[in-house]
Amino acid sequence: MKKRIEDLIVIENRKLNEQFFVLRVSSSTTLPSILPGQFLQALVKDSPSTFLRRPLSVHDVDEATNSISILIQVAGRGTESLSRLKPGDTVNMVYPLGNSFTLPLQGEKVLLTGGGCGMAPLLYLGRKIRESGIEPVFALGFRNRERVLEHDEFKKLGTVQIATEDGSMGNRGLVTDLPVFTENKWDKVYSCGPEPMMKAIAAKCSERDILCEVSLENLMACGIGVCLCCVVQTTSGNVCSCTEGPVFNTRVLKWQS
Amino acid sequence: MAELKVRIGSMIMKNPVMTASGTFGYGPEFEDFIDVSSLGGIIVKGTTLEHREGNPYPRMAETPSGMLNAVGLQNKGIDYFEKNIYPRILGYRTNVIINVNGSTIDDYVKLSERINNLDSIPAIELNISCPNVKMGGMIFGTNPASAREVIAAVRKVYSKTLIVKLSPNVTNIAEFALISEGEGADSVSLINTLLGMAVDVKTMKPKLSTITGGLSGPAIKPIALRMVWQVARAVKIPVIGIGGIMNTEDALEFIMAGATAVQVGTASFIEPRTAEMIVTGLEDYLAMKNFNGINDITGILNR
Numbered sequence: 025m026k027k028r029i030e031d032l033i034v035i036e037n038r039k040l041n042e043q044f045f046v047l048r049v050s051s052s053t054t055l056p057s058i059l060p061g062q063f064l065q066a067l068v069k070d071s072p073s074t075f076l077r078r079p080l081s082v083h084d085v086d087e088a089t090n091s092i093s094i095l096i097q098v099a100g101r102g103t104e105s106l107s108r109l110k111p112g113d114t115v116n117m118v119y120p121l122g123n124s125f126t127l128p129l130q131g132e133k134v135l136l137t138g139g140g141c142g143m144a145p146l147l148y149l150g151r152k153i154r155e156s157g158i159e160p161v162f163a164l165g166f167r168n169r170e171r172v173l174e175h176d177e178f179k180k181l182g183t184v185q186i187a188t189e190d191g192s193m194g195n196r197g198l199v200t201d202l203p204v205f206t207e208n209k210w211d212k213v214y215s216c217g218p219e220p221m222m223k224a225i226a227a228k229c230s231e232r233d234i235l236c237e238v239s240l241e242n243l244m245a246c247g248i249g250v251c252l253c254c255v256v257q258t259t260s261g262n263v264c265s266c267t268e269g270p271v272f273n274t275r276v277l278k279w280q281s
Numbered sequence: 282m283a284e285l286k287v288r289i290g291s292m293i294m295k296n297p298v299m300t301a302s303g304t305f306g307y308g309p310e311f312e313d314f315i316d317v318s319s320l321g322g323i324i325v326k327g328t329t330l331e332h333r334e335g336n337p338y339p340r341m342a343e344t345p346s347g348m349l350n351a352v353g354l355q356n357k358g359i360d361y362f363e364k365n366i367y368p369r370i371l372g373y374r375t376n377v378i379i380n381v382n383g384s385t386i387d388d389y390v391k392l393s394e395r396i397n398n399l400d401s402i403p404a405i406e407l408n409i410s411c412p413n414v415k416m417g418g419m420i421f422g423t424n425p426a427s428a429r430e431v432i433a434a435v436r437k438v439y440s441k442t443l444i445v446k447l448s449p450n451v452t453n454i455a456e457f458a459l460i461s462e463g464e465g466a467d468s469v470s471l472i473n474t475l476l477g478m479a480v481d482v483k484t485m486k487p488k489l490s491t492i493t494g495g496l497s498g499p500a501i502k503p504i505a506l507r508m509v510w511q512v513a514r515a516v517k518i519p520v521i522g523i524g525g526i527m528n529t530e531d532a533l534e535f536i537m538a539g540a541t542a543v544q545v546g547t548a549s550f551i552e553p554r555t556a557e558m559i560v561t562g563l564e565d566y567l568a569m570k571n572f573n574g575i576n577d578i579t580g581i582l583n584r
Contacts, residue, residue, distance in 0.1 A: 026313050027313040027314070028313075029314060029552075029553065029554065067551065067552075072345070072346070073345050074343075075343055075344070075345070075346055075347060075348060075498060075499075075551070076343050076348060076550065076551060077550075077551060118553065242338065243338075243339055243341055243342075244341075245341050245343075245348060245350075245547075245550045246304075246549070246550035246553075247550075248306075248310050248311075248553065249306060249310055250303075250304060250305055250306035250310050250311075250326075250549070250550070251303070251304065251341070251350065251352070251550055252303070252326075252335065252340070252352045252355050253339075253340045253341035253350060253352065254338075254341075255335070255338055255340065255355070256338065257338070261334055262334050262335060262338075262355055
């Protein structure tokens with residue numbers, strides 16, 4: 025799909041809690057086809073210390089309104105500036121970038137698992153899987169009840185199991201302690217979240233020979249495979265996570281501790 | 282329309298706007314955004330004889346008005362370039378220039394010889410200024426005797442346009458420009474990145490795996506401009522200005538200070554259309570000022 029540089033119009037800025045918000049932006053033309061797992065590079069205006077674009081994963085897409093939802097955690101000046109965008113403002117985006125998750129085959133059983141802000145791409149992935157006639161199962165982990173994100177949105181698409189570190193909602197403990205991980209029926213597991221969590225999930229999948237795809241969030245400058253800054257070590261050497269990824273089969277990753 | 286054509290050695294460029302090595306891939310990466318053939322030239326990723334994996338991640342840190350990188354010349358080597366990249370870029374109606382790197386003089390010579398045989402490559406940019414490799418690179422570009430030796434050796438085997446990319450990490454950059462000219466280089470390009478570093482105070486560790494890296498972006502523009510001005514006054518060969526060029530005005534500053542051509546680098550990461558926009562911007566400026574051509578303003582500060 026051809027990449028675009030476009031001023032997208034903010035149609036909604038929905039605050040989820042003090043740290044997270046969902047920005048919905050729309051194109052005045054028909055959106056290009058966007059695959060689950062792909063990302064955008066946002067230009068941050070009015071923030072002199074924010075020199076580079078900010079890579080943001082696609083949280084959801086609504087073709088009917090040509091709009092893209094992006095779930096963002098305020099992590100620094102760039103994302104703080106984006107959090108102040110109001111309906112009617114524009115944000116310049118380079119998109120769609122990167123590869124995508126491999127959709128399941130008919131009849132396969134799939135688990136979508138993540139934690140914190142990292143679970144953003146799992147909603148759109150879940151929607152595409154649902155549209156293909158498979159009911160996805162989500163296993164999501166958060167710090168506490170207040171930090172649980174988009175629970176209602178995920179529930180619309182499939183079964184959701186929640187883990188919180190303090191037990192204030194769902195199971196107490198880590199996402200990998202959830203009952204779904206003891207079940208042996210998964211054909212594919214998709215994950216996005218903090219690296220230690222993805223490594224733990226990848227290890228569980230590897231033990232049982234289940235295909236596991238993860239979406240990485242490496243530091244990035246260009247987003248189009250030319251600066252070679254966001255590299256990840258794989259069995260075929262250093263590759264750009266912006267073009268060869270952000271989604272990788274964990275079998276090719278040489279994860280260093 | 283005002284004449285934008287410039288000449289570097291025996292290479293003719295339709296306009297003075299080029300893209301800097303390591304910021305433009307091989308060109309196809311930008312085809313969705315611009316017509317690559319509209320540029321004066323593109324300098325492709327730093328190339329070595331052998332395949333290189335570069336430095337460990339993290340290799341990048343954002344800084345105020347700029348960024349540090351420590352990529353370390355990751356590239357697939359000249360064999361891969363010849364077999365897989367070269368056929369793809371033959372269709373470009375622009376000058377495709379290879380940035381040449383090595384650990385030893387012998388590496389530089391062997392690679393330059395190989396490229397001399399590639400008919401569609403009109404020039405090389407001899408990179409004696411990469412700050413991110415342990416062997417070669419900046420070591421050649423910061424020692425006058427070594428610089429002289431490597432340029433002379435390459436000049437013997439390379440018959441087309443030879444551009445030498447200079448390091449700003451020296452006391453007197455004009456000295457290295459004069460050495461380049463004296464050894465037969467057709468042009469000098471400057472500046473490569475400035476050596477810098479950044480610390481993550483949360484983890485109390487350097488932000489780059491290599492601790493130090495090369496600073497680029499608008500943060501270095503005033504330094505780059507000063508160096509281009511100094512070099513343009515010292516040598517007769519054409520100077521190519523590089524360093525934090527983000528827009529037409531920046532490019533004009535370099536041209537007025539003495540640059541025959543300019544290279545757009547880090548700006549392409551943020552706005553992939555920057556180089557093409559500058560071509561149009563230069564045309565508009567010359568028309569607005571009623572100049573006949575870009576030569577009317579090249580080095581106007583030094584006249």
